Amino acid sequence: MTVDMTDPNYRSPISPGLSWYESSCGPRPQYPSLDGDSNCDVVVIGGGFCGLSAALELARNGTDVVLIDAHRFGDGASGRNGGQMGSGQRAEVGELEKAVGNSRAKALWDMAEDAKRELLDTAKREKFDTDYQPGQLTPMHRARFEAEAREEVDHLRTHYGYDAIEWLDREKMAAHLGSNHYFGGTRDTGTGHIHPLKYVIGLAKAAARAGARIFEDTPALSIKVEGKIVVTTSTGTITAQRGLVALNGHHNDLMRDVARHVMPIQSFIGSTVPLGDNSPVLPGGEAVDDSRFVVRYFRKTADNRLLFGGREAYGRSTPGDIERTIRRQIAEIYPDLAKVELTHAWGGNVAITMPRLPYVRELKPGLWTAGGFSGHGVMLSNHTGRLIARRFLGQSDQIKLLQELKIPAFPGGTLLRHPLKTLALTWYAMLDRI
Ligand SMILES: Cc1cc2nc3c(=O)[nH]c(=O)nc-3n(C[C@H](O)[C@H](O)[C@H](O)COP(=O)(O)OP(=O)(O)OC[C@H]3O[C@@H](n4cnc5c(N)ncnc54)[C@H](O)[C@@H]3O)c2cc1C
The missing domain is CATH 3.30.9.10 (D-Amino Acid Oxidase, subunit A, domain 2)
Known part of the structure; x- marks a missing residue:
């Protein structure tokens, strides 16, 4: 273990400021960092809502799963957000009907209704408090x-x-x-x-209880698909049959291709x-x-x-x-x-995409990614993690609905898009004022 995350002076290295959630969540366990090489059925990279929900769903269905997070669970968006669940997708139904047709728009709405219900049901089943x-x-x-x-x-x-x-x-x-x-x-x-950090803490405890091996302070340094999926960290490798990369807005160094479609804001x-x-x-x-x-x-x-x-x-x-x-x-x-x-x-x-719908893809056989929930991830990132897990378990192919959404790359590549983003968002902020 290299970092003491129980130290009251510990601050998320990837997000500014101490959140009220951190001051009000009560004592939280610190999980070890990975030490040595391991094998598993599924490796999950990223311990926010998406990764933790996937790990919980897999472990409670008997899958051997290893999850790593570079920092403390919830240090990304999941432990620090507004906690609002919303309804439907971030894009409005009229917009969606034009983009994907009426029946897909309705299916996306229904999926979000499932997401809401399962968010609360999970907390009830696993007996953790959410301040709902x-x-x-x-x-x-x-x-x-x-x-x-x-x-x-x-x-x-x-x-x-x-x-x-x-x-x-x-x-x-x-x-x-x-x-x-x-x-x-x-x-x-x-x-x-809800209180999002209590949710993160509850999910992590439930995943560990169900048998998932979960690690903090363990950044993935590289991911290779060589028949199996091999994730390298500074203290060991994880070799798995399948993998989920759930980094939301943090793909830049690890996955340049994904970073073209998902932009941090x-x-x-x-x-x-x-x-x-x-x-x-x-x-x-x-x-x-x-x-x-x-x-x-x-x-x-x-x-x-x-x-x-x-x-x-x-x-x-x-x-x-x-x-x-x-x-x-x-x-x-x-x-x-x-x-x-x-x-x-x-x-x-927050991590956004151009159409403000999540970016969910099977990048290579067995290696999936999900992110860019565009300010609507409290219920949807959790649900997406579960749906990818159910696909791995062979239980359901519902994730296809998100996988098939057209999510174009941001213009300007990963270098030029930041000045372009500033221009575009300054423009929209100005429109808000008139
Ligand atoms: C201020 C704020 C307010 C928001 N308000 C709302 C809201 O009210 N309602 C709503 O629906 N959504 C809201 N959102 C969005 C929502 O929080 C996200 O969509 C959701 O939490 C995304 O979850 P995630 O698991 O995909 O990503 P994250 O929670 O960001 O998790 C990604 C994880 O990956 C880890 N990581 C990064 N790099 C590596 C690496 N190399 N190796 C291993 N791990 C790594 C990070 O440490 C992080 O824990 C808000 C977001 C923010 C920031």
Whole structure:
């Protein structure tokens, strides 16, 4: 073991700032790093939601699985996100119907419904706490978006049989938000939000209990397919029949081809001190993600803090920068909170694709990858891991639906795309303001 991850001064080396989740998750086990060579049926690289869910599903079905993570489980996006489950895919149903046709769009919606259900069922079955709270609001930040959002509600109710979603006019939305900053929008009672790091910790414990061999502080240095899959680390090799690379936005050095399709974008969150029982903020406890392209997302935690995410940045950011911007964004919506104390400010890599749908491929026979969940990975990355595991187990080929999605490479290759990304996202952030 080379790094003491139980040290209170340990910080994720790949994501800025100490998260409120890290301060509120309670004691967590540290898993050993790999020492020596091993053989297994399946090797999983990456211990976020996707990799851990795959490992759990495989191990509980009797497969010999080894999982490695370069850092501590959850140090990537999975332990540090907004915790909002959402409904459907990140791309809206109208957009999807145009892109893949009505029946595939409906199948993708149904898959996301399974993802939601299985996310909560897994926690129940494995007996770990998630701080789940139901409800999600999507308020429009411009009146001109109202008509299209209302049509989406009607469409979902009529053609998808989804009646957990309703339209709220501006007045009702203001009552649910505790703010009149927005216009009307939707309320979805068929979804909710969780404490993502508790989920990561629960998954890792369940996977280990089921027999998966799981290792932290063990970066994969190379992956070769030579009949079998051989993963090299600095302290040993893993040889497996099949493999899953679940690195989300961190493929750059290991897998240049995947990195062309999946691009990391940083998103940031701040959390306040507890707001007190009489706070008018979000009296119904719903999570919020607004209509901006650079989405603002916020919710209250189980102990009544406002956890507010919004800023996206395209260079390096310090927790100080994050705090200043998040505080300004909170004050725009909740002016009474302009001076509220922020106890934590942190960020992470969201990882997006061009069509904002996941990139799932069998790269070489037996070697799979999944990533680019585009800000919609809480339920979908977990589910994708399970579906790839079920494919390995020969139980289901449902993963094909994601595998067949067309996900073009970003223009500009892996070098030029970063300046292009900055340009494009600055443009979209400007459109959000008009
Ligand atoms: C600030 C923020 C807010 C978000 N909010 C939401 C939200 O509210 N709702 C939602 O649905 N989604 C949200 N997301 C997105 C969501 O968190 C991700 O889609 C999801 O967690 C991806 O999971 P993953 O397992 O694919 O990747 P990750 O959790 O990023 O895991 C990848 C793992 O790979 C490991 N790794 C990297 N390199 C190596 C290597 N060489 N060898 C071994 N391991 C390696 C990393 O340490 C990491 O643990 C948010 C993301 C961020 C950053």
